[in-house]
Amino acid sequence: xxxxxxxxxxxxxxxxxxxxxxxxxxxxxxxxxxxxxxxxxxxxxxxxxxxxxxxxxxxxxxxxxxxxxxxxxxxxxxxxxxxxxxxxxxxxxxxxxxxxxxxxxxxxxxxxxxxxxxxxxxxxxxxxxxxxxxxxxxxxxxxxxxxxxxxxxxxxxxxxxxxxxxxxxxxxxxxxxxxxxxxxxxxxxxxxxxxxxxxxxxxxxxxxxxxxxxxxxxxxxxxxxxxxxxxxxxxxxxxxxxxxxxxxxxxxxxxxxxxxxxxxxxxxxxxxxxxxxxxxxxxxxxxxxxxxxxxxxxxxxxxxxxxxxxxxxxxxxxxxxxxxxxxxxxxxxxxxxxxxxxxxxxxxxxxxxxxxxxxxxxxxxxxxxxxxxxxxxxxxxxxxxxxxxxxxxxxxxxxxxxxxxxxxxxxxxxxxxxxxxxxxxxxxxxxxxxxxxxxxxxxxxxxxxxxxxxxxxxxxxxxxxxxxxxxxxxxxxxxxxxxxxxxxxxxxxxxxxxxxxxxxxxxxxxxxxxxxxxxxxxxxxxxxxxxxxxxxxxxxxxxxxxxxxxxxxxxxxxxxxxxxxxxxxxxxxxxxxxxxxxxxxxxxxxxxxxxxxxxxxxxxxxxxxxxxxxxxxxxxxxxxxxxxxxxxxxxxxxxxxxxxxxxxxxxxxxxxxxxxxxxxxxxxxxxxxxxxxxxxxxxxxxxxxxxxxxxxxxxxxxxxxxxxxxxxxxxxxxxxxxxxxxxxxxxxxxxxxxxxxxxxxxxxxxxxxxxxxxxxxxxxxxxxxxxxxxxxxxxxxxxxxxxxxxxxxxxxxxxxxxxxxxxxxxxxxxxxxxxxxxxxxxxxxxxxxxxxxxxxxxxxxxxxxxxxxxxxxxxxxxxxxxxxxxxxxxxxxxxxxxxxxxxxxxxxxxxxxxxxxxxxxxxxxxxxxxxxxxxxxxxxxxxxxxxxxxxxxxxxxxxxxxxxxxxxxxxxxxxxxxxxxxxxxx
Numbered sequence: 001x002x003x004x005x006x007x008x009x010x011x012x013x014x015x016x017x018x019x020x021x022x023x024x025x026x027x028x029x030x031x032x033x034x035x036x037x038x039x040x041x042x043x044x045x046x047x048x049x050x051x052x053x054x055x056x057x058x059x060x061x062x063x064x065x066x067x068x069x070x071x072x073x074x075x076x077x078x079x080x081x082x083x084x085x086x087x088x089x090x091x092x093x094x095x096x097x098x099x100x101x102x103x104x105x106x107x108x109x110x111x112x113x114x115x116x117x118x119x120x121x122x123x124x125x126x127x128x129x130x131x132x133x134x135x136x137x138x139x140x141x142x143x144x145x146x147x148x149x150x151x152x153x154x155x156x157x158x159x160x161x162x163x164x165x166x167x168x169x170x171x172x173x174x175x176x177x178x179x180x181x182x183x184x185x186x187x188x189x190x191x192x193x194x195x196x197x198x199x200x201x202x203x204x205x206x207x208x209x210x211x212x213x214x215x216x217x218x219x220x221x222x223x224x225x226x227x228x229x230x231x232x233x234x235x236x237x238x239x240x241x242x243x244x245x246x247x248x249x250x251x252x253x254x255x256x257x258x259x260x261x262x263x264x265x266x267x268x269x270x271x272x273x274x275x276x277x278x279x280x281x282x283x284x285x286x287x288x289x290x291x292x293x294x295x296x297x298x299x300x301x302x303x304x305x306x307x308x309x310x311x312x313x314x315x316x317x318x319x320x321x322x323x324x325x326x327x328x329x330x331x332x333x334x335x336x337x338x339x340x341x342x343x344x345x346x347x348x349x350x351x352x353x354x355x356x357x358x359x360x361x362x363x364x365x366x367x368x369x370x371x372x373x374x375x376x377x378x379x380x381x382x383x384x385x386x387x388x389x390x391x392x393x394x395x396x397x398x399x400x401x402x403x404x405x406x407x408x409x410x411x412x413x414x415x416x417x418x419x420x421x422x423x424x425x426x427x428x429x430x431x432x433x434x435x436x437x438x439x440x441x442x443x444x445x446x447x448x449x450x451x452x453x454x455x456x457x458x459x460x461x462x463x464x465x466x467x468x469x470x471x472x473x474x475x476x477x478x479x480x481x482x483x484x485x486x487x488x489x490x491x492x493x494x495x496x497x498x499x500x501x502x503x504x505x506x507x508x509x510x511x512x513x514x515x516x517x518x519x520x521x522x523x524x525x526x527x528x529x530x531x532x533x534x535x536x537x538x539x540x541x542x543x544x545x546x547x548x549x550x551x552x553x554x555x556x557x558x559x560x561x562x563x564x565x566x567x568x569x570x571x572x573x574x575x576x577x578x579x580x581x582x583x584x585x586x587x588x589x590x591x592x593x594x595x596x597x598x599x600x601x602x603x604x605x606x607x608x609x610x611x612x613x614x615x616x617x618x619x620x621x622x623x624x625x626x627x628x629x630x631x632x633x634x635x636x637x638x639x640x641x642x643x644x645x646x647x648x649x650x651x652x653x654x655x656x657x658x659x660x661x662x663x664x665x666x667x668x669x670x671x672x673x674x675x676x677x678x679x680x681x682x683x684x685x686x687x688x689x690x691x692x693x694x695x696x697x698x699x700x701x702x703x704x705x706x707x708x709x710x711x712x713x714x715x716x717x718x719x720x721x722x723x724x725x726x727x728x729x730x731x732x733x734x735x736x737x738x739x740x741x742x743x744x745x746x747x748x749x750x751x752x753x754x755x756x757x758x759x760x761x762x763x764x765x766x767x768x769x770x771x772x773x774x775x776x777x778x779x780x781x782x783x784x785x786x787x788x789x790x791x792x793x794x795x796x797x798x799x800x801x802x803x804x805x806x807x808x809x810x811x812x813x814x815x816x817x818x819x820x821x822x823x824x825x826x827x828x829x830x831x832x833x834x835x836x837x838x839x840x841x842x843x844x845x846x847x848x849x850x851x852x853x854x855x856x857x858x859x860x861x862x863x864x865x866x867x868x869x870x871x872x873x874x875x876x877x878x879x880x881x882x883x884x885x886x887x888x889x890x891x892x893x894x895x896x897x898x899x900x901x902x903x904x905x906x907x908x909x910x911x912x913x914x915x916x917x918x919x920x921x922x923x924x925x926x927x928x929x930x931x932x933x934x935x936x937x938x939x940x941x942x943x944x945x946x947x948x949x950x951x952x953x954x955x956x957x958x959x960x961x962x963x964x965x966x967x968x969x970x
Contacts, residue, residue, distance in 0.1 A: 006078070006117075007071040010041035012125035014048030015427035022051035025061075032064035037071055045124050052428035055409040056119050059112050066113055075121045079135050082117065086110045086142035090149030091167075097157070103150040104227060107143060108234035114139045118190065119406050122399070129395040130370065132402060137179075137186040140194050143237050144177055144283040145170065147227045151220055160216070162206040170284050174204025175217065176257065176292060177283035180244050184278040185367040187398075191405035191412075193239040195275075198224075198254040201288060217254035231900045239411070243944075244275055248952050257292055264299045274351045276300045277358075278367045302359040330600040330649055331438045332422055336397050336404075337413035338943070339648050341445025343397045345452040346390050352455070353381055369394060386451050393444040400441070403429045417604070417654065469524050471499045487531035495537065498544050499523060507544070509553035518557040526560065529567045533575030534937055542574040546585035556588035566591045569643070576937055577646060577921050579705060583639045586754060587632065590639040599640065602650050602658065609661035610668065613637060617669060623677045627746060628753040630666060630673075635754065637662045642705050642921055646941075652917035653910075659703035660694075666747065666756060667692055667709070668802030674742040678735075683726020685735055687718030690773075691803030691811060692743070695763045699797035700883040702913065704920035708758040709747065712765075712798070713740040714811050716776040733775065740773040763794050779811060783818040789831045793866040795819060796880070819880050825871030826970075832867040833969040836860065848951055849927040849935075851916040856958030858916065860965045861909045864888070867969060872896055885909050901964050908957040914942050915954065 016022055026047055030038050037043070046067075049056045060067045070078050089106045092098055118135050121127040127135070152169040155161035163169035181195040182188045198221040202213045225240040242253055246263040255263075264272065277300060281289025337343045350372045358364040361379055366372050370391050377387040401413055407428070416422045419434070426437035468479030476496050484492035502519060505511040510519055526543075533539040547553055560567045570591065573581040583590055593599060603609060616633035620626040641658040644650040650658060671692055696710035697703050715736035722732040730738070740761075747757050765774050765782040774782075787795075795815050800808035836859070845853035852858045865884035868891045873879050876894055879887055885906045892902035918941045923930040930938070935947035944950045 004074045005072050006075045006120060006124070006126060007037060007042040009075075009126045010045055010124040012123065012430060013041065013044035014052055014123065014430055015432060016047060016051050017424045017427045018051055019047075022047040025050035025057060029061055029064045029067075033068050034072070037068060041124070042071055045120065048123065048428070049119070052424065053119070053406050053408075056116060056406060059116050062112075067116065070113065070117050070120060075117060075126055078117050079114075079139075082110050082114050083139055083142045086114075086139060087146050089146040090151070090153065091146075092153075098150050098153050100150065100227075103147075104230070104232060105234055107146060107228070107237045108232060111139075111143070111237045112235060115190075115409070118402075122190075122402055123406070129398050129402075130368075133182070133187040133189070133398060136188040136190065136192070137183055140183055140188060140238055141179070141282045143228060144179075144194070144196065144224070147224050147237070148175075148177065148220075148283050150227065151223050155220075160208045160211060162208065164206065172204070172287070173206065173285045174201035174288055175220075175284035176200065176281060176289040178279050178289055178293075179282040180275050180279050182278070183282070184280040185369070186280075187368060189405060189411070190402040191409050193241040193411065194228075195241050195244050196221075196282075197242065197245045197260075198284075199257045199260050199289075199292065200254055201257050201285075204285070204288070214252055214254065214256070218252040221253040231903070235409075243949055243953070244272075248949055250948070250952075257288070261292070261295060264296060273300050273355055277351055277354055277365070280367060300358075301365060302355075330602070331415060331441055332419065333415060333417040333602070333649070333651070333654065334441075335414045335648055336400055336441075339445075341393075341448040341452075343394065343401065343413070345448050346394050346397075349390065349452055349455055350376065357381060389447045390451055393448045396440070396444045397448075400429060414651065469527060471496060471503055471523065484527070487527065488536045489531070489540070490537050495527075495540055498540055499527070501544075502547065507547040507553075509547040509550035510557075512552065512554065515552065515554045515557060518554065518561055522557055522561045525564075525567060526571075529571035530574065532568065533571055535575055539571060539575035542578055542581055546574075546581060549582075550585050553585075556585065559588050559591055563591075563595060566594060569594055572646070573643075577642060578924050579921065580639055580642045580646075583635055587635055590636045593636060593640045594643055599644070600649055602641075602644050602654065604650075604654050604657035604661060606657075606661040606664055609637070609658065610665035613662065613665035614669060623673060624751070626673045627749070627751050630670060630746075631751060631753040631756050634662055634666050634756055638705065645917065645921060652914040653702075655917055656697070656702040656704065656913070659705065659707070660698055660701040663698055663703055663707075663709055663757065664694065664801045667694070667711070667743075670746040671743055671802050674739060674746050678739050678742060679726065681726060682728050682730050682735060683724040685717050685724045685732045686721040688715065688724075688732060688736075689717070689804035689807040690715045690736060690739065691808040692801045693808075693811065694799050694801045695794055695797055697797075698801075699799040701799075702883060704917050706920050708760050710760050710763050711801075712761065712763055713743065713773040714776055714779060714803075714807060715739075715773055716807055733771070733773075736773045736775075737771050744772075763791075765791075776807065776810060776814075780814055783814055787818065789828070789870070790835050792819065792870055793832065793835070793863070796866045796869045797883075799881075816877070816880055819869060820873045820877050822874040823871055825867075828867050828871040829969045832863050832870075836863050836965075836969075846926060848955060849919070849930070851912045851919065851927075851954075854958060856908075856960070856962030856965065858909070858912050860961055861888075861905060861912070864905065864965060864968060868896060897968075901968070904960055905964060908961045911942070911953070911957055915950070918942060 026043070037046070046060070049060060086107065089103050089110070090098065114136065118127075118132055121135075122129075122132040148170060152161055152163065152173075156163055156166060156169055161169070164172045176199040178184065178197045178199070179194065180197060182192055183194045183196075188194070198217065200213055200217045205213050205217065207213060207216060221242065225242070228237040229239045230236065242248065245251060245253075245255060246260055264276075276293075276296065279293055281293070335342060347369060350369050353376055354364050354372060357379070363379060364372060364375050366375060373382070373387045373391050373394075376382045377384055404410075404412055404415070404425070407425070416425055422437075423434040426434045429437055431437040431440065468477060468483050470477040470480045476493055480496060481492040484495050489495045501507065502510045503516065505516070510516060530536045530539045530543070550556070560570060570581065570584055573584060613633050616636065617626065617629045620629050638659065641650065641655050641662065644658075645652060645655040671690070675690070691714050693699070693712040693714065694710065695712060697707050698709050698711075713736070715732070717732040717736075724730050724732070724735050744759050744761070747759050748755070761772050764772070765779060765786070796819060798812070798815050800812055802808075839853070839859065840855070843853055845855070845857075848854065850857065862884050865887040868887055869879045872891070872894070876890075876896070879890060882890060888897065888902045888906050888909070891897040892899045897905075915938065918938050919927045919930075922938055922941070932947065935950070939945065939947045939950035942950065944953060
């Protein structure tokens, strides 16, 4: 073996978390490896893969000989060989026809080898981070080119495509494949999508007479994506994303060069300029692609310094992070790309300055982030310390990003939430323990934050000069109107009249002398804070509405004056999450939780949340006091959860668990409180027990910010002694139904401290008829003799929330027994489909933004999951008790659902559920009637550039889900 063999250059390996397990897995292939690879650094590295990466170890086990070759050869030679073979995959031997299955397998096996090679060289310390991102990028170029050949050559054989050179069908073809984003920059993530746009020159594309180029090239682009991202037994090659093309919601997959140029020249946006900084021809007619980018240069690079781009690009970043200025960062669950101090902040730091200065400085037009950090320093826009610290942080964060994606080949940038999982990952990343990893991550993130804040987020104090802001008198000051326009207010005259009205005391909340005194000092900073929101006019109108609803605003104004961070947060809430802003207006001290260090240390554990809830409620002396305190506790905890969601500290799924945990705590504590008050009047029932079950989104731990509570109350008692023993005795059945009424009142009745929840009891046995509480024996009879399939569907999401543990356990067991009864899956599918059709007829849907009822939406996905549980729980009882994404995933593992279908459905569910959570937090009223600014914020929240792209993505996902729904359920 040569001295430059990969295994001879290894210098690092992960720290083992389970040495015995790793040794056992390594032993399975050790005999198939040369002796040199069974000891020393190679063994250490392979043990690390066996311990930490199911994905990589699966590739290694599948072909130990391939693993041995990769370790025995120089990595540069292996990479060159793989890239060359990938590029040639679509061109068969001379005279042979293209075999699609053979091409597909060859592309995927090469991708497996590439994934293993990059991991070995990256984890083993052989390649620097730049090589670890460059190698996948070059390989992706070869993948696109090879796949394109595999599609063009058969078309040429049929006489539909007439290439200039049959041996090289892409040359001078007029087909342009541009790589954007990290692909174009040569900085691909380990498991990244590739961002492609496909353009064509209709005058050049060599097509058979009569063949329309747009449909031909669009089908070609669709076939290219299918060939690359379709999953087979050999995996996939690359996920392909075409959404960066012009107006993707209303344009074909492939667009003519003239149409694309006209779009960018007339309506192209700054985020598209930023995307095209990294654009690079990767396949097709490379020369035509270079010419197109040269013609597009005036759109990307403005002749004059373009400081307006900072505000526009920063607005995107500000919408990703509604809460700005946190000095304390969390690690568990942190998104190292979008989170504070993450990769995106470094990229924005570089790209925004490129957009501003690149028109006058050609040296700042490069694609690669690290190169441009050096370029910015060379041109004098940043100092050497910023260059070096941001470059070090970028390499560190990209390394962590790769390591995250190497675990399961998942496109993720989010660190584990669970402490044990985070500890394991820290070891995979090469750290002795979680503490060492956290220290390293926080140090780098804080450096990034510091530099990013200097460029984007430095805010003046209350007295800083931002221009004229005069609101006294009766006339409009021209200087003030100019300042407001510069700050982003579209209707400055209305803004002046609104603020002038505050000073004139038109709102009772700011009518007192003290309120007007604080307000006069605060207004300049408050206006500036509102100007940082996506829609300052709407944010100001929301604040004016809040002042109109508040009895007094002195407390809120004083808090906002004293804390700049809270001022910025409140402004963002006014413009982004009106419900949370209303909460602040009603109870200003909920803002205190945001400056508590615990704000960035979220929990979704129901037991911990209940403990926090009980601590906030305390020990009230009277039932009325309990009702007020419970509302204050829920308001504060729900506000904190919503703020954590907006700030990226909690993902939508985590917020769902937190909202559910808060509701569970409210139900459990309210039940205890009403029992105490009830027993004081009526005494106890001998042997009596009561428990509460949660159904729907509460049962599956997916509550949104404004969900109702679907509850069922159960009770039991000694039939031989059914009368309570108090001074006003009651029959047991009467007592428990009255107790249930009191529970509902405790949860729903408005008090001086506001409301708590809306409650729905209609999922109880008998529905809306009869008694509102159900005896255990009646539940059992109902389950055995009366329950219909649609009711069993609801039971799949039942969960015990509180009350007597024994009764809860018995009820859960009875429900589980019913769900696990043998059934004919085909019959279940027919009934579920019929039920879905009935819902569609009776309820319809609220349009494309109705994520629940629209065809292909959440209801279809929930029904699919419920059909799998009911049809197969007899043989697979572990399907019971899972939420819908878990049921779909587990069904694929059990062979009940195709893996591709399960992945597609699960991906759609996550998108719909994320959007659903954001809708409930950010949009008041009907989502279909949401203003454009709210929809734009919603799109950015889920990682998409605009509302149109969001709508297109939702439509595409719904169409795919609906197709699978109809195929699977008939």
